[in-house]
Amino acid sequence: MFLTFGTDLAGIDAPASDFGFLLHKNPARPQAIDVTGGSAHVFYPEATDERCTAAVLLEIDPIGLVRAGRGKAAEGFTLGQYVNDRPYAASSLLAVALGKLFRTAMNGRCDARPELAARAIPLEIHVPALPCSGGADLAERLFAPLGWTVDARPVPLDPEIPAWGASRYVDLRLTGVLRLADALNHLYVMLPVLDDAKHYWVGSDEVDKLVRAGEGWLGAHPEKDLISHRYLAHRRYLADSALERLAEVDGVEVVEEEAVEGSVSLAVERRTAVAGVLRELGARRVADLGCGEGALVAELLKDPMIGELIATDVSARALISAKRRLHYDDLPDRQRERLRLLQSSVTYADQRLAGLDAAVLMEVVEHVDPPRLPALARSVFHTAHPGAVIVTTPNAEYNTLFPSLPAGNFRHPDHRFEWTREEFRSWSQDAAEMYGYTVEFRPIGPEDPQFGAATQLALFKVQGEVG
Structure with a gap:
């Protein structure tokens, strides 16, 4: 050569x-x-x-x-x-x-x-x-x-x-x-x-190599999916992990913060809204699916009503960052016993998550390739089948109100799509009907008369359950 x-x-x-x-x-x-x-x-x-x-x-x-x-x-x-x-x-x-x-x-x-x-x-x-x-x-x-x-x-x-x-x-x-x-x-x-x-042999260490070599350019490459899948020998779970980590390294989600007047950011409003819905449900056993660096987990740990909290992410690096953010090793024993951090993908069935009171996907679905959304729905609503599911995602219609967001761009470089209110309702209602849930929709953040709220939330409940 x-x-x-x-x-x-x-x-x-x-x-x-x-x-x-x-x-x-x-x-x-x-x-x-x-x-x-x-x-x-x-x-x-x-x-x-x-x-x-x-x-x-x-x-x-x-x-x-x-x-x-x-x-x-x-x-x-x-x-x-x-x-x-x-x-x-x-x-x-x-x-x-x-x-x-x-x-x-x-x-x-x-x-x-x-x-x-x-x-x-x-x-x-x-x-x-x-x-x-x-x-x-x-x-x-x-x-x-x-x-x-x-x-x-x-x-x-x-x-x-x-x-x-x-x-x-x-x-x-x-x-x-x-x-x-x-x-x-x-x-x-x-x-x-x-x-x-x-x-x-291609293993998890190859993800580290790809992220290290691709930092600063691969996360924004139009062929990043093909590159990551080929580089990692078409092992999807490794490619998903690599893309997630590249988004963490290269992407900074700053646009949304401009939407909120005053001192409370949209990210804080979102976490507060999700925590409020969980209290409303009376959920004691909760999973944060796609927890990232643990911002929501930190909020939920403050609620003594939650007796078991599972935080999952496909990225081992994100889980390490979450442990650091939560000062996991310094937590009181009772707090540590309430919390489990697991490496898991939302698009793969994981029996460890079965039977919980509630599962949360906060700003997660838009990071998943559209062809993988049916797998996500099946793993969450069928295999895990919690009593309730909370999903939040950006409202694409609201993007026009962000001055620094060029037309046609997404709020984060790793977003694979962003749904309008009608598109989110359609996906949610189809998933609810297929897996035996009811669904209701709530706004989060500032609302515009024409474009709606900055973030949209769907609350799924197993049919027949009260709460």
Whole structure:
């Protein structure tokens, strides 16, 4: 496998050879490291004041790869673990090598040239043989939103026989003016995504890697769902966790606070309203589904009537933040005994949540992909089947009253949709009818005569129950 980075540092008062400082690799001294199944080499085909190019050559031994447990035979092809494109085509193996070779550069650190590490510089990246499951168009869709000019040319199956058409590989050139750290992180994520294959076990630690490499850009990428699912080997629960964490890192929900006059924010009004409904219901066993960093949990812990409180979130990081926010380890024993924090997804059945008095989904449904909403409804209303369910969500009609929210935008970058009042009523009434609940609707926050309240609340109760 082969990849080059080039720059001329045009418009920057520095010799191009200073590129070596950014990469933490001396242009005068080729370097090599061992990687799984082979070795990775860094050298400089050119390093002058006018232009500098660094090359990465990854040599993979197919037999060594199999011995390391990373080779896998293709179905119906016994020798597939030995005879394949891994030594020649960019893949997750090259991404891993980049991470090992340029870890400090990927973090944006350069003690020798800190001002240069912080600047966007002209870059040209060339990957001559890149497996691209989706063709040249996918390469354009993935890199162009990040500021790259993309030249992805399909590689023919056989140049001598044009009738055979193009292979699944592209010759990729990227040009742009970006920070080197950003460029390296883009490649680290996108190489295995375009190949659509990981050559090692994918577990929860890969979520950490994706969030770390994708911080600042992946959360707002138009193809973030495809990227996260491919990077995490199509394990949906891992992809959901990654997207949630990226939204926490990159997204700041500030628009709603402008809607409220006085000292009480809409977020506080929402929590107060939900706590009031739970008191009205007389609920003693309650779950906060999708608890985030625990703002509602902190409010509910103040109510001595609630004897058991379960807080769930798909993100382990969010649960850690919630424990920190709640000072969990310092809580009195009686308070800790009332509270359980569980990692759980609202779109998957979880028997640990069955039979509660009430469950709350406060500003949760809009973070779920629309095709997954039936799974959410089934897991909450059928499997958990609490006596009551409280759902709050933004009222999309009210968004026009937020001066800082551009038309057509959502209140939070991780929102997959935002419902009008009619759309929310329709979804709620369908869910209530399907799973044996009644439903009523209440406003939260300031109300406008034309557009309604800023937040809409639905209260579901099991049919036949009083309260």
